[in-house]
Amino acid sequence: MGEVYVVTSGKGGVGKTTTVANIGTALAMCGNKVALVDADIGLRNLDVVMGLENRIVYDLVDVVEGFCKVKHALIKDKRVEGLYLLPAAQTRDKSAVNPAQMKEVCEQLSQDFDFVIVDCPAGIEQGFRNAIAGAEKAIVVTTPEVSAVRDADRVIGLLQPTNLYPPYLVINRYKPQMARRGDMLDVSDVQSTLALDVLGVIPDDEAIVVTTNKGEPAVFKNNSKAGQAFRNIARRILGEEVPLMELEPSDGLLGLFKRIVGLSR
Amino acid sequence: MGFWDRLFGKETPSKEIAKERLRLVLIHDRAAVSPSLMEALRDEIITVVNKYIEVDERSMTVDLKTVDSSVALVASIPVRNVRRGRLA
Ligand SMILES: Nc1ncnc2c1ncn2[C@@H]1O[C@H](COP(=O)(O)OP(=O)(O)O)[C@@H](O)[C@H]1O
Ligand SMILES: [Mg+2]
Numbered sequence: 001m002g003e004v005y006v007v008t009s010g011k012g013g014v015g016k017t018t019t020v021a022n023i024g025t026a027l028a029m030c031g032n033k034v035a036l037v038d039a040d041i042g043l044r045n046l047d048v049v050m051g052l053e054n055r056i057v058y059d060l061v062d063v064v065e066g067f068c069k070v071k072h073a074l075i076k077d078k079r080v081e082g083l084y085l086l087p088a089a090q091t092r093d094k095s096a097v098n099p100a101q102m103k104e105v106c107e108q109l110s111q112d113f114d115f116v117i118v119d120c121p122a123g124i125e126q127g128f129r130n131a132i133a134g135a136e137k138a139i140v141v142t143t144p145e146v147s148a149v150r151d152a153d154r155v156i157g158l159l160q161p162t163n164l165y166p167p168y169l170v171i172n173r174y175k176p177q178m179a180r181r182g183d184m185l186d187v188s189d190v191q192s193t194l195a196l197d198v199l200g201v202i203p204d205d206e207a208i209v210v211t212t213n214k215g216e217p218a219v220f221k222n223n224s225k226a227g228q229a230f231r232n233i234a235r236r237i238l239g240e241e242v243p244l245m246e247l248e249p250s251d252g253l254l255g256l257f258k259r260i261v262g263l264s265r
Numbered sequence: 266m267g268f269w270d271r272l273f274g275k276e277t278p279s280k281e282i283a284k285e286r287l288r289l290v291l292i293h294d295r296a297a298v299s300p301s302l303m304e305a306l307r308d309e310i311i312t313v314v315n316k317y318i319e320v321d322e323r324s325m326t327v328d329l330k331t332v333d334s335s336v337a338l339v340a341s342i343p344v345r346n347v348r349r350g351r352l353a
Binding site (some may be wrong): 145146149150153154157179181182183184185186189193 | 278279280281283284286287288290291294295298299
């Protein structure tokens, strides 16, 4: 029996889909059987981020409505052994699926996969309810911004009475230099506000944009910092102790000076 | 903000502003999302106050109000009567 994770955030555009694609791919690269489930019905994205958009035949709604079996809707990623995608339907809306059906699909998948990772839509309405229904663990993604942290707090509040509490926290699009200058909330600000364990900190990285353009997750790139941060998260999920990555570039003499006179925090 | 501004302490770093705004907004959000918390708080206040003062529970209000940059718990508790000799 595998484990079912949901990746959620409240706010849109903070990096849920990117996180699902990269953590999932990294887990498969470590030898696991992984199913990625796009629960964002009507606004499917995960297929494009994974570069699998041309291979869709059936989708989640087809499975739920009994048109096909789960295994027939799964798209096999040819780049990594053991990686599969269950795409969302594009021409339907959230109401095409209910939480009980979603739970059933996740249960079926967890029979055959080590990890099932559900990509949650933005918001806290039915799409969110569906996405979390079959999950056993949750990852909340936020960026170091007031609005994103606020929405994350709201989602955490909704998870509190469920089996998904406490979720793990992923801080995405982190800019170490800005944080150092005092112009961005830093890791400990976000962590202490939300009071969750940090599963990983992903730097803001152009490689995410470039790899997403090409439809290949950044974890394939050895020289991408974000890719490495996602690979580290996969290793932590697998139970390894991996310290948070050093994100700050070594800052030379000026930095040393600033630190001595207390100008950088 | 430039290096020199910060050197002479002219401006608050924007993250401090963000932290403060976040703190205030979360106090309200968390209280609003959890009416049961506010209700429990209200009930306990009544229990305590009632030991000394007879209050009109039904007209009592307990709210969070933002005043300048701080949030206050503002309770309005109409008094019916003061119990005699409680502290004697
Ligand atoms: N660490 C990052 N660095 C740079 N760009 C990022 C990063 N994470 C996400 N993005 C970009 O932000 C946008 C939103 O990401 P996405 O994963 O689709 O968010 P969500 O699924 O939460 O709506 C995308 O264009 C993505 O490429
Ligand atoms: Mg998305």
